Amino acid sequence: MPTIDERILLRGDENVKERAIPEATVARLPLYLRSLVEMTERGTTTVSSEGLATAAGVNSAKVRKDLSYLGSYGTRGVGYDVEYLIYQISRELGLTQDWNCVIVGIGNLGRALANYRGFGSRGFRVVALLDVDPVKIGTYVDDLLIEDFDEVERIVKERRASIGIVTTTGSAAQGAADRLVASGVKSILNFAPTVLQVPEEVSLRKVDLSIELQILSFYEQRKAALEGVLRGGRLTASASKSTRP
């Protein structure tokens, strides 16, 4: 009911907690955003929760609930205006501004991330590559110079970096994170296979490749185990329960 006006009022209101958006919703907004951008590229101007759900690989109730946390941006009987939703989600995600990132640890992964197109695309700008290895320092990845990690404080401040991407070895990661935090970095994305400790005002997310594989391994193994049991003929009694007419 109270669309634009309430939105503005809320922004200027003295109510701090405002509309607290659930973490799970925050994690899905980028997914919706990507689907919506693809839609505009294909010329779609309006989309229903059902349509967006299909594109994003979730269900429509979730889409509606999620979007309702941002405000009432849909039109009943019609759907959502794609362009307008893109704007609202972008704003909510803080993508209307650029974020400067530094990558620490320029091994294979750091190198890959350094020239990963798709970072740049949505306002993430790699402003420094840092490493401790004198052999690497002074060389280039793409057109980005690898600089001495020892200079991290100066570099982070000078270039207003707020996001640190850690792609060091596991053992170097905590030290790297500590220095990044000391330099004023407010968010860290950790690819190193270790649990990082950061002050609570610093946001931390992690991506662990080998853990992902181990999770797949679990389900794979469970499938195999179940099949083994079934083939072994042990389940005849309870299996008959699942027999369909």
Place this chain on the structure above:
Amino acid sequence: MPTIDERILLRGDENVKERAIPEATVARLPLYLRSLVEMTERGTTTVSSEGLATAAGVNSAKVRKDLSYLGSYGTRGVGYDVEYLIYQISRELGLTQDWNCVIVGIGNLGRALANYRGFGSRGFRVVALLDVDPVKIGTYVDDLLIEDFDEVERIVKERRASIGIVTTTGSAAQGAADRLVASGVKSILNFAPTVLQVPEEVSLRKVDLSIELQILSFYEQRKAALEGVLRGGRLTASASKSTRP
């Protein structure tokens, strides 16, 4: 109370649902495993739920609940035997066998994953690198040959690959996944920035770098917004509420 004996009985039992381990627990087991391995390397033989919790960056109640799904492997008043826990978690995760992986799409990321030490470490063996680019086909990454993706069916079967790692562009990913599934791959780890559709018997996990950054951006932005409001002096009334004596 019923430790080893019940464990064995359960394994051979006709009860299918057995001990269904919650997804959230499965996702943490690799974390515990890594901490435990580090502990043996440092010579620790016994650990309490509290100790493991600290190492893995979770709380001790969670550790106890999680481990209780695997069985009663701890000793009250003492803790868990590190070596034994490693064995049990490894077995549960299916890490007592090797898993063969193929990587599809040998760009920067595919290349980085191809020579990522840490895959190999825990029983994941990269058995093929596949791409469609004739310029890449026939060249090597480390000592692994890049082969024609068109051969995926033959290669997956011959080398008994069960995990496919997709590092193609977003637009090529679904096609790659379809071919992988058709070839008999049972698990897919997707790095491409797109939502993949796979049959429900295929396990799917995804890692999306730009989504992770966007999530960080949200929290970063929210911090900045809050600070702005506070500095703007708008919160004096409610802020006084939080003043401490």
Place this chain on the structure above:
DNA sequence: ATTTGTGAATCGGTTCACAGCG
């Protein structure tokens, strides 16, 4: 004395189902 293992309470998130609105 100490630490596990686990019911019970709680929390956050998802899904349902429908009233409200264009």
Place this chain on the structure above:
DNA sequence: CGCTGTGAACCGATTCACAAAT
């Protein structure tokens, strides 16, 4: 009439708190 927005019901996961075990 169709689709959004949202209370209510539900479900899975987390946390609490303590009895059981050694």
